[in-house]
Amino acid sequence: xxxxxxxxxxxxxxxxxxxxxxxxxxxxxxxxxxxxxxxxxxxxxxxxxxxxxxxxxxxxxxxxxxxxxxxxxxxxxxxxxxxxxxxxxxxxxxxxxxxxxxxxxxxxxxxxxxxxxxxxxxxxxxxxxxxxxxxxxxxxxxxxxxxxxxxxxxxxxxxxxxxxxxxxxxxxxxx
Amino acid sequence: xxxxxxxxxxxxxxxxxxxxxxxxxxxxxxxxxxxxxxxxxxxxxxxxxxxxxxxxxxxxxxxxxxxxxxxxxxxxxxxxxxxxxxxxxxxxxxxxxxxxxxxxxxxxxxxxxxxxxxxxxxxxxxxxxxxxxxxxxxxxxxxxxxxxxxxxxxxxxxxxxxxxxxxxxxxxxxxxxxxxxxxxxxxxxxxxxxxxxxxxxxxxxxxxxxxxxxxxxxxxxxxxxxxxxxxxxxxxxxxxxxxxxxxxxxxxxxxxxxxxxxxxxxxxxxxxxxxxxxxxxxxxxxxxxxxxxxxxxxxxxxxxxxxxxxxxxxxxxxxxxxxxxxxxxxxxxxxxxxxxxxxxxxxxxxxxxxxxxxxxxxxxxxxxxxxxxxxxxxxxxxxxxxxxxxxxxxxxxxxxxxxxxxx
Ligand code: HEM
Ligand code: FES
Numbered sequence: 001x002x003x004x005x006x007x008x009x010x011x012x013x014x015x016x017x018x019x020x021x022x023x024x025x026x027x028x029x030x031x032x033x034x035x036x037x038x039x040x041x042x043x044x045x046x047x048x049x050x051x052x053x054x055x056x057x058x059x060x061x062x063x064x065x066x067x068x069x070x071x072x073x074x075x076x077x078x079x080x081x082x083x084x085x086x087x088x089x090x091x092x093x094x095x096x097x098x099x100x101x102x103x104x105x106x107x108x109x110x111x112x113x114x115x116x117x118x119x120x121x122x123x124x125x126x127x128x129x130x131x132x133x134x135x136x137x138x139x140x141x142x143x144x145x146x147x148x149x150x151x152x153x154x155x156x157x158x159x160x161x162x163x164x165x166x167x168x169x170x171x172x173x174x175x
Numbered sequence: 176x177x178x179x180x181x182x183x184x185x186x187x188x189x190x191x192x193x194x195x196x197x198x199x200x201x202x203x204x205x206x207x208x209x210x211x212x213x214x215x216x217x218x219x220x221x222x223x224x225x226x227x228x229x230x231x232x233x234x235x236x237x238x239x240x241x242x243x244x245x246x247x248x249x250x251x252x253x254x255x256x257x258x259x260x261x262x263x264x265x266x267x268x269x270x271x272x273x274x275x276x277x278x279x280x281x282x283x284x285x286x287x288x289x290x291x292x293x294x295x296x297x298x299x300x301x302x303x304x305x306x307x308x309x310x311x312x313x314x315x316x317x318x319x320x321x322x323x324x325x326x327x328x329x330x331x332x333x334x335x336x337x338x339x340x341x342x343x344x345x346x347x348x349x350x351x352x353x354x355x356x357x358x359x360x361x362x363x364x365x366x367x368x369x370x371x372x373x374x375x376x377x378x379x380x381x382x383x384x385x386x387x388x389x390x391x392x393x394x395x396x397x398x399x400x401x402x403x404x405x406x407x408x409x410x411x412x413x414x415x416x417x418x419x420x421x422x423x424x425x426x427x428x429x430x431x432x433x434x435x436x437x438x439x440x441x442x443x444x445x446x447x448x449x450x451x452x453x454x455x456x457x458x459x460x461x462x463x464x465x466x467x468x469x470x471x472x473x474x475x476x477x478x479x480x481x482x483x484x485x486x487x488x489x490x491x492x493x494x495x496x497x498x499x500x501x502x503x504x505x506x507x508x509x510x511x512x513x514x515x516x517x518x519x520x521x522x523x524x525x526x527x528x529x530x531x532x533x534x535x536x537x538x539x540x541x542x543x544x545x546x547x548x549x550x551x552x553x554x555x556x557x558x559x560x561x562x563x564x565x566x567x568x569x570x571x572x573x574x575x576x577x578x579x580x581x582x
Contacts, residue, residue, distance in 0.1 A: 028351075031351055033350055034361065037359075059468075062356055064469045104493055105332075105333040105336045106332045106333055107329065107475060121471070121475075122471070122474070122475045123489050123550050124549075136492045138493070139342065139493045
């Protein structure tokens with residue numbers, strides 16, 4: 001510190017920088033999703049009325065949720081390709097439940113029940129009946145939302161043991 | 176207190192207080208423009224004028240636009256289009272202007288590339304120009320969100336998802352940008368703010384900067400000739416017919432500006448022809464359906480001016496695609512440094528660079544057309560080849576310009 005003038009310059013600069021950092025933090029927080037947005041997050045869906053190979057679209061956190069009850073034939077196919085772990089098992093039935101947004105850039109893939117698969121029109125990605133990816137660019141199958149099984153109902157947003165297992169073995173990732 | 180004489184004219188009164196005569200000299204009567212240029216050098220002022228028109232039409236749209244997810248669509252498609260007197264006019268001017276501004280920006284850029292107007296002292300002109308390109312892109316994108324139609328929503332979804340960085344899974348960043356899990360009210364409000372305030376402010380600042388970077392190097396000319404501006408200015412100021420004929424320059428205002436205004440006149444005939452008779456090219460039919468988060472349109476594509484970079488994203492798997500896209504967004508910034516040739520000359524005198532120029536232009540046109548076509552079969556293949564060609568061209572640029580003979 002060579003002079004009083006230097007000291008004053010540095011003190012001023014220091015406080016200004018501090019204020020600047022504070023302002024940046026406030027700005028970052030202002031852009032954050034509101035607590036009310038974060039808190040609204042639980043939806044219950046009933047799987048009782050689902051029909052085999054007919055896609056039902058529900059809504060959770062503003063995102064489409066695909067529900068596809070699997071036919072016997074589809075379950076066999078899933079067993080062969082080792083994708084049974086992607087399905088939710090309730091009683092004797094298997095259901096594919098996934099966030100209906102393409103894992104590439106988030107378009108909604110369309111379901112073709114005759115081919116038992118999904119096609120994303122945006123960049124040509126494809127998925128099979130368990131929503132596993134079969135053609136790039138999507139890097140992985142559709143993500144499975146956090147769920148808890150409650151009889152024939154699913155509570156989306158809550159993490160039940162079946163979901164935790166899927167997370168742990170890498171079947172899906174957190175959404 | 177400084178000493179002031181009583182002024183004899185308004186001009187003198189202003190000159191005493193804000194030095195208006197000096198200002199006029201620096202920015203107009205003694206800002207020298209070479210004679211040896213063509214109409215392509217008017218594109219800069221055409222851009223400035225188009226920006227002015229966008230600003231004015233935008234102000235009138237703002238009077239009835241309602242930035243709420245429930246009301247936005249109707250406030251545009253119903254209130255402004257059918258109720259507000261001449262509301263349709265502002266909307267069509269704004270839409271056509273947003274589209275044409277990119278056409279002119281691309282012409283302006285490729286003019287600069289052709290004549291080598293980005294090197295030897297003109298690097299900052301190029302960089303500030305690219306900054307304007309990026310800001311205009313952000314302005315156009317944020318504006319596209321506002322009618323809250325199907326294309327607004329899904330373009331917003333897809334483009335903000337780019338920020339998750341593929342396998343980086345920065346979903347938190349995406350949600351931060353949106354202020355929600357999906358584009359919703361928070362998203363519309365903040366993009367409204369960006370479109371009507373922050374981006375226009377930044378653009379105005381960048382235009383001032385762009386003009387500032389032009390003042391000392393001056394604009395280039397058709398031969399890339401290094402002009403002795405002092406000598407030419409002296410000849411012009413001498414004022415005789417003979418000396419002015421010998422001078423290689425003219426003053427920006429009023430002499431050069433009057434030529435600019437002529438080109439602008441021709442341009443605005445085209446502009447208003449489109450506004451009145453062919454505005455539909457600037458209005459995507461899909462965006463006349465209100466936003467619906469549970470239904471994606473069959474094909475999502477951006478406006479034509481983003482198609483080339485979109486097509487660079489599309490043919491690759493997610494991660495390489497994102498990297499390619501990110502590089503394509505910024506690669507033009509590096510042009511002054513990747514062109515290693517010492518020559519400032521039009522491309523037709525520069526051998527291999529001449530071929531490079533046309534290949535780059537054609538490649539970007541091919542990418543643009545492929546970006547609009549569905550990603551299937553032969554179109555996918557052509558798109559992939561064009562995307563790879565884009566990068567091969569950029570990698571070859573330093574090599575061919577290094578080998579270029581000094582003129
Ligand atoms: C709306 C945005 C823009 C405005 C208002 C603008 C305005 C201008 C003006 C008035 C000139 C001088 C006259 C002329 O040579 O045309 C100019 C020159 C120039 N601009 Fe821009 N410009 C814009 C965007 C860009 C962009 C995107 C680039 C490219 C990255 C760019 C690069 C250049 C270059 C290299 C010159 C010098 C031309 C020469 O020396 O011959 N500008 N600009
Ligand atoms: S968003 Fe589905 S393939 Fe790109």
